[in-house]
Amino acid sequence: MGRYWSMLFLLIPILGVLTFVCAIADIWPMNGGAFAFPRNHWLPENINDHGHVIDSLFTFILYLTGVIFIGTSSALFWFMWKYDADRNTQPIRYTHGSHNLEIIWSILPAAALLFIAIYQMNAWADAKLRRPTEVVANREVLQKPFVRVTGRQFEWRLRYAGEDGEIGTRDDVHLVNDLHVPLDKEVVIQIESEDVLHSFFLPNLRVKQDVVPGMTQFTWFRANKAGVYDIVCAELCGWGHYKMRGRMTVEPEDQFKQWLAQKFEEQEKSGTTPDSGE
Template identity: 30%
Template sequence: MVIVVVLVLLVIGSLLFHWLSPWWFTPIASNWGTIDTTIDITLYITGFVFVAVNLFLAYAIYRFRHDPSRRAHYEPENKKLETWLTAITAVGVAAMLAPGLIVWADFVDVPEDADEIEVVGAQWQWNFRLPGADGKLGEVDARYIAPDNPFGMNANDPAGNDDVLVSSNELHLPIDRPVKVLLRSKDVLHDFAVPQFRVKMDLVPGMVTYVWFTPTRTGKFDILCMELCGIAHYAMRGYVVVDTAEDFDSWLAEQTTWSDMQAIPAGNAIAGKDSFAVCASCHGQQGEGNVAMNAPSLAGLPDWYIARQLDHYKRGIRGAHQDDVYGKQMAPMANMLADATAVRNITAYITTLEASVPTSTLDGDPSRGASHYNSCGACHGAQAQGNYALQAPRLAGQEDWYLKRQLHNFRLGIRGAHKEDTYGHQMVLMARSLQDDQSINDLLAYLNTL
């Protein structure tokens, strides 16, 4: 008879768990309250059936437990009872389905005054495009995608010139304006999901899908990729910030348009050489790095990576954590570069330097390290050559003591924890899969062989 008691306890326990559970939908921030209502209806109906069926089951087991003096009732079927049960079930099902279909009709029907914006997914980052002053998004195609055209804009389509290209993972939206989000993927399936908005939709390469909602609450919400998209799927994060109309406008004004992006001049290496004199005191004349000064090798690093790091130092995204001893030394140095032009010049100069061969300072087993490198190689490349599309810097040729320190910093959130450090945040997640010193040494020993 234990099973009877257990069944009853499980029913009660499930109800208690449901009522006491602190884990429930996050407070809604969109117009889709009707979805929550549909869920409530379904929850009440299914909850009732769950309780009724299982309590009846428990009672039947108790009431008709084995008794040698009694025989079971012989009853092949009972048409009346079965018909009634079927009918009641059908009514219950209809009661759940009907509201669902009504809400779905709303979901399918996008309001005509909805603003169109575009979300672009790629392994493993979110970017966004807004239509600009003309209210029209320019034509895009996968075949136009290039290092200087990450969105795949068609240069011949004038509608695209004023398109606002957001290359960070943070999207701003004005409150109380319905928005139709067009979803586009450069490579594999992704899914644009913001739990507070309730709705989500896949991004499918080769086609444009959409989802619409009206943000109803200001705040900053996580975007999560919810369709498996490869090794760093779990690190594909972004943010939607819902702003008041004024805040949104001022954010929008700061963003770069497609024509701005095309107008950025190339860096001047000769001008950059002069500013590099300061850097050379620690990083060496050839940017080869200096372990005594705790300065990593710069030669061989791609310009876009150096530029991003300098920018991060300047804006306190990197080198601001109190435990980041050497980062704190670098931050004021970076601040000596006045503007974006100075940064472009110096990075242009650094790319002219010859990459040096690093010296190995750690003791590790390269063959064990190779298996750890599997996950790293997805972004940094099989030869650790780096990959612009993933914003993953070259690792081959870098000093192992420096990489080790950075892995430690990432693991402890000393580097990469800042909200605006998109790629650093991914590295925090990735670095945490390495648990001990030996694994890191093995990994770096393998890197030294590349």
């Protein structure tokens, strides 16, 4: 009887590996075809110049954990198969563990984690530490954000810098959930929270930044394909978390400027400025 159970355990690595192979090779049912369900289950289209760095890190870790997963679940199957109680004629021998094995399976994972920590350092620095710079009056300074995103239950409030390039002045444009980004241009976004923890996630740009109340943070990217994409909250932030979505429109810079000027005009005409906390 025990051998049937061991077969069940063998199914886990087989089905698991099949799922990922179908996703990576883009074949049914993990592809984006007409009858596929769920659709486009793998990574969304990457439109960030730096996105491939994140994707290859993701793939590398997936392969690494995949190999370990196959190894450990095969071993589990093998032991259940070989030492099935019904078929075991040998007398049972008790053991209190192996010192050597303990050392090996402590050192191997530690080494793997250390390797990943060092291997991803540059990608982390590019995404989180090396904010783009610009030259102002012959001095190299950190690039200013063109929009401030404020997460609150349950929407993204946006405050665009307007023509003067400064956030917090009279020509700012206030909008909700409607982020527009100039195409092929390195941009900086300022991120804040008004209430609880959120996470500002742009799946197509491979950008994800926790939004922490009381902290002002920055993220930057260069979008290289025009279109309309998702903004999602990736941190459970309350009952309405699921609907905390926005829209990101990537468009050529002149079009972006035109759009912003038009939004400013509309705002002036209506005479109302959404309450954005200041």
